[in-house]
Amino acid sequence: MKSIEELREDLETLCILRGDFTLASGKKSNYYYNGKAAMLSGKVKIHLARALLKLAEGIDFDVVGGPAVGAVPLVEHMSIVSALEKDHTFDTFYVRSETKQHGTASSLYQAKKFNGNDTLIKNTKALIVEDTLTTGGSIQVALKAVEEIGAEVAGVLIVADRQDSDADWIRNQYDYRALFNVSNSGHLINPSAN
Template sequence: MTIENDTKSLLISALKKCGAVKFGDFTLASGKKSKYYVDIKKASTDPVTLTVIAEQAASLVLNEKVDIVGGVALGGVPLATAVSLKSGLPLLIVRKEEKGYGTGGRFIGDLKAGSRVVLIEDVTTSGGSVKDAIAAIRGAGGFVDAVITVVDREEGAKQSLSAIGVKLIPLVGASDLIQ
């Protein structure tokens, strides 16, 4: 499943209008250098852009036959929350590491053995950070077959996730954004 061109144009416009697409010299989380940066946290805090993302992602989520919408802390949480509200599916927050106090655990939400989870990501580059969350969910008995990302930087995430049996569904690709 892919996003239609007019829908994609709406998202691209919203991302640019809220200032989420920046050009210059940037260092990515991976340490890699880039001439552009996509600040989805800027988009997540803009209600208009967040609504566009949530509507587009929720329409895809409902086609995936899943039980839970998941987001990896921190960037994926507001996105997954918005998609949960639009889709009516419960929310799962995946912490980067297990919490050693309070109720502990790696998950916030009701992940049961056999639960089918779709993860919502802000930006994917190589897919490394989301693969860790997928492994944690699978280790707890859940299933992840798809990741929906707002922006795929088109630098290997699709292939990396495919190698572990997960399809990457981008709302937009970097090539669409930086034209």
């Protein structure tokens, strides 16, 4: 298993792009965290899932999910690693920012129980995961979907927190944990190393 420092180095190498970028929040930045580059890397995805599962220790949850697209590979890798290495299974879900106009015309996609019931129901404890946090706009959609069902947000895990004060509401309202913070110069910092 890679150390957290080795994972930090891998993520910084694969995911931090330099230049002029407009973020999903509309804010401008001289770096961009492209988390998909790591989530799709065969050499990194399992280590990232292990690190997130370790970060989630102590949080009581039933299901894991978050906003599409950033959370989809993360929660799937976490679920597989947990089942194979910890003999602990959990279902997953994801929330699209817009409702589809075809098929089920839904924005929430989740596993079904074998009895036909949805996985995410009232009083379910949901762990929310996302690759990057800037202002919290993307994750807010997932939080709202979980809370509207009557489920409980058990915690929020972020791979890379840009430390924007516009997202303080998430940090203050939920059991919030970031694997890494991102400095103003675009370097990943392990918050537990401070």
